Amino acid sequence: MICMTDLCTTSALRLIQVAEDFRAGLSGEFSAVHGISVNEFLLLLHLERATANRLSRVDLAKRMHVSASTITRMAAPMEKIGLVGREVDDRDARLVFVVATVTGREKLSQSLATFSKRAGYLFSNRWEDEELDQFSEMLRRMIGGTGDTLA
Amino acid sequence: MICMTDLCTTSALRLIQVAEDFRAGLSGEFSAVHGISVNEFLLLLHLERATANRLSRVDLAKRMHVSASTITRMAAPMEKIGLVGREVDDRDARLVFVVATVTGREKLSQSLATFSKRAGYLFSNRWEDEELDQFSEMLRRMIGGTGDTLA
DNA sequence: GCAAAATGCTTGCATGTGCAAGCGATTCGC
DNA sequence: GCGAATCGCTTGCACATGCAAGCATTTTGC
Numbered sequence: 001m002i003c004m005t006d007l008c009t010t011s012a013l014r015l016i017q018v019a020e021d022f023r024a025g026l027s028g029e030f031s032a033v034h035g036i037s038v039n040e041f042l043l044l045l046h047l048e049r050a051t052a053n054r055l056s057r058v059d060l061a062k063r064m065h066v067s068a069s070t071i072t073r074m075a076a077p078m079e080k081i082g083l084v085g086r087e088v089d090d091r092d093a094r095l096v097f098v099v100a101t102v103t104g105r106e107k108l109s110q111s112l113a114t115f116s117k118r119a120g121y122l123f124s125n126r127w128e129d130e131e132l133d134q135f136s137e138m139l140r141r142m143i144g145g146t147g148d149t150l151a
Numbered sequence: 152m153i154c155m156t157d158l159c160t161t162s163a164l165r166l167i168q169v170a171e172d173f174r175a176g177l178s179g180e181f182s183a184v185h186g187i188s189v190n191e192f193l194l195l196l197h198l199e200r201a202t203a204n205r206l207s208r209v210d211l212a213k214r215m216h217v218s219a220s221t222i223t224r225m226a227a228p229m230e231k232i233g234l235v236g237r238e239v240d241d242r243d244a245r246l247v248f249v250v251a252t253v254t255g256r257e258k259l260s261q262s263l264a265t266f267s268k269r270a271g272y273l274f275s276n277r278w279e280d281e282e283l284d285q286f287s288e289m290l291r292r293m294i295g296g297t298g299d300t301l302a
Numbered sequence: 303g304c305a306a307a308a309t310g311c312t313t314g315c316a317t318g319t320g321c322a323a324g325c326g327a328t329t330c331g332c
Numbered sequence: 333g334c335g336a337a338t339c340g341c342t343t344g345c346a347c348a349t350g351c352a353a354g355c356a357t358t359t360t361g362c
Contacts, residue, residue, distance in 0.1 A: 007283055007287060008274045009263070009266060009302075011274065011283060011290060012270035012273055012274075013270075014290035014293075014301075015166070016170050017300065017301055017302065018166065018293045019166050019170030020170070021294070022163060022167065023167060037348095045164075056310075058309085065172070066349075066350085067349070067351075068311065069313080069349075070350075073312095073348075092309090092357075092358070093357060094309065094311070094356070095309095116159065120156060120159045123293075126292060127289070127292075129158075132162060133158065135162060135289050136158060136161055136165065138278070140165060141278075142165075142277075143168055143172070149168065150164045151161040151162075151164035151168065188318095207341095208340070209339085209341080217320085218320050218321075219342085220341085220343080221318080221320075222341090224319080243327075243328070243339090244326080244327055244328085245328070245341070246339095246340070
């Protein structure tokens with residue numbers, strides 16, 4: 001018996017599986033070719049797509065579904081190797097923004113090319129343009145409307 | 152300029168984001184209501200859907216995109232609380248299969264209900280049945296054809 | 303104005319995970 | 333058959349991460 005519940009469940013399972021497959025493949029190439037993790041890539045991407053190209057640590061944490069302490073500990077080595085820097089807020093001394101350096105933006109650009117290549121593998125030669133359009137639009141509708149989105 | 156590459160990239164980013172949003176929400180409810188992690192749930196689900204309802208540790212590792220040592224360390228506490236047991240292979244003494252106990256299957260059943268409920272939230276009231284059908288079929292095509300699939 | 307609550311960030315501790323090494327069992331090459 | 337290579341699993345170590353506590357700063361309630 002196929003009912004709506006089953007279809008939702010199956011779709012959600014497939015969604016998780018496809019995302020994890022893709023991410024697992026990405027992980028190897030990222031560390032080998034670019035020397036960064038997928039999460040570090042996503043951190044740089046969040047910065048690039050944020051207003052003013054900078055984000056506080058708690059904002060980053062919410063967008064990346066990790067704790068604030070993880071952001072602190074992710075940013076430290078990225079500062080050390082010059083991918084990101086920090087900016088303080090004039091009005092609120094508690095805020096410490098994370099900003100991408102020029103080096104960080106270059107790293108993001110190179111990593112994004114790898115990402116796009118693999119994204120192409122994931123879809124290409126299987127789907128019509130129209131199908132992909134529709135798929136992308138469906139996913140857009142599934143992302144929460146907070147606006148703090150990557151795509 | 153919108154080209155195929157951009158569309159693939161955007162779709163892949165959205166795919167990852169939706170999957171992580173969903174998984175993050177699931178994680179809290181699973182630990183609070185069922186006392187298991189999402190990965191433990193997925194381990195039980197892999198067992199349920201495997202032929203003979205059992206899998207070796209390396210098979211589990213491949214299907215779950217984790218290392219073999221992680222399976223060893225995940226299975227140990229699950230054995231302790233009676234969710235899974237172990238079976239040895241008569242012909243190959245190296246193989247130690249992981250099998251779900253009755254308790255484990257009950258836990259899976261309850262957890263799957265939570266999963267389905269949240270999967271329903273993810274899709275329901277937004278999509279037509281036909282759209283969801285198509286979405287599910289698209290995801291099916293994106294899963295590698297090894298057959299070791301959950302859905 | 304000021305104390306209390308809230309906010310942003312960091313740190314200590316516990317847990318989860320991957321990698322490499324090690325051990326026992328099996329298969330391969332000859 | 334037998335040694336070497338392979339395979340399945342486990343363990344030591346290092347690293348990543350969440351939670352709770354702590355500190356500094358800001359906002360709130362009065």
